[in-house]
Amino acid sequence: MTTCRLCGSTSLASVVDLGATPPCERFLTADRLDEPEPAYPLHLRVCTACWLAQIPPLITPEDTFTEYAYFSSYSTSWVEHARRFVDDAAGRLGLDGGSFVVEVASNDGYLLRHVVDRGIRCLGVEPSANVGRAARERGVPTLEAFLGPETGAAVRAEHGPADLVVANNVYAHIPDVIGFTRGLRALVADDGWVSVEVQHLLTLMELNQYDTIYHEHFQYYTVASARRALASGGLALVDVERLPTHGGSIRLWARPAEAAGEPSERVTEALAEEKAAGLHEPAGYAEFAGRVSRVRRDLLGFLLRAAEEGRTVVGYGAPGKGNTLLNHCGVRPDLLRYTVDRNPYKHGRFTPGARIPIHPPERIAEDRPDYVLVLPWNLREELTGQLSFVGGWGGRLVFPIPRLEIVEVKP
Structure with missing residues (x-):
């Protein structure tokens, strides 16, 4: 590259x-x-x-997203996050029955179902046939397509311009960032709004969240680089919010450049914070690789000690980030017997590369392992509650990111 x-x-x-x-x-x-x-x-x-x-675009979005294994609605906290966003956006922008909302990469309707409940006209644009079908079964109108300028123009011609275009956790997933951004501009009304949520490179680096680097994430944004990316398609950044999702994300509010006005103080503050962290110069990136190596050494050291002691370690979750971690660390079933996941699509399958078996969550209670390695660490609060029963037999939870932590839980 x-x-x-x-x-x-x-x-x-x-x-x-x-x-x-x-x-x-x-x-x-x-x-x-x-x-x-x-x-x-x-x-x-x-x-x-x-x-x-x-990262280099070595695989295409078509390779990954024509049929997709990730269904957003299996995360309770993520669905609640989407509901709060819809409520806040409706109040902020005055959305009502006469408005039109489009979500790009709408997955299984986890967000737009709240728009439907409000009686607001909406459309999901989702390339994955299987999750798009699940959205329609929930009553969410969904077009199966990848977004580009042509798709954006076609949707606008058929349905009219959108008052709000939502692009949550997709801006990293497209190698043609300029074409995708032009598609967003084609969708949105000339006085409308675009909301983009994406993981913040600042927290990724500060908290060693290297497992969120994987092939379907083609780019990783600071506010500075996101502002430039939005401008490439005729959108101007006007506000930014810091979010706890995915370990630390940013919500970017943009408008067509001709309607944008001056950016908020929060944009200025975010840019200053990134500059202070060194992310606007090469030196700020120099030590990250060393911190990544430490995460690997700590996790492998724990798993090897547990194996020597005859302790059983299983996983919870089979997220994309977990597969980066397992493969980078060289973890195989001799160190992690299996993992579980709430998504039935993954049951009976095996993780790529590491080939860890995936079972339904009930398997943990049946086997009563000594340790449960939590792979979707970004859902720590939600999953600590869900897995509190592990404490009933003296089992412990293990969080690998940002540093190895072994946690006792009370049933």
């Missing part, structure tokens, strides 16, 4: 090289365990001209 996909600069600096891994959402069925798995380099670099952090 020699050229920045946003500004075209050839000045790219290495941030961390995680080796080569299979795509994180390609869960294996039992009949494919003897087949080879393609693995692709996972090397994060940052452009020193526009500060967009990025």
Whole structure:
């Protein structure tokens, strides 16, 4: 990879090289365990001209999202986060029965179902056939398509301009960031709003959240690089909110440039915070690879000690981030017997690369393991409550990020 996909600069600096891994959402069925798995380099670099952090586009969105293993509605806290957003956005923007809302990458209708409940006209644009079908079954109108300028223009021509376009946790997932942003501009009314949620590179680096680097995340944003990306499609950043989701995210509020006005104080403050952290210069990225190595050493050390002591360790969750962690650390079923997940789509399958079996959550209570390694650590509060029963037999929870932590829980 020699050229920045946003500004075209050839000045790219290495941030961390995680080796080569299979795509994180390609869960294996039992009949494919003897087949080879393609693995692709996972090397994060940052452009020193526009500060967009990025990995090479070695797989296409079509490879990942035509059928997708992730269903948003299986996270209770995420559905609640979406409900609060809809309530707040309706109040902030005055959305009512005469408004039109579009969500891009709408998944299984986890967010737009709250828009439907309010009687607001809406449409989801979702490329994955299986999750799009689940959304329609929930009563959420959904178009199966990838967003680009042509799709945006076609939706606008058929349904009219959108008062609000929502793009939550998708802005990192598209290699053609300029084309996608132009698609957002095509969808939104000339005086409308665009809301984008994406993980913040600042917290990713400060809290060692390197497992969120995987092949379907093509880029990683600071507020500075996000502002430039939005501008590439004719949108201007006007406000930013800091969110706890995914370990630390930003919600970017943008408008068509001609209607935007001056950015808020929160934009100025966020840019200043990033600059103070060194993220607008190469030196700010220099120590990250060393901190990543420490996370790997600590996790492997724990798993090896547990195995020597005859302790049983199983996992909770089979998220994409967990597969980056397991493969980078070289964890296999001899160290992590299995993991469980609430999503029935994954039951009976195996994680890519590491080939850890995936079972329903009830398996933990049946087997009473000594330790449960929580792979979706970003849902710590939600999952600590859900897994409190593990304390009934003296079991403990293990969180690998931002540093290894072994936690006692009370049933």
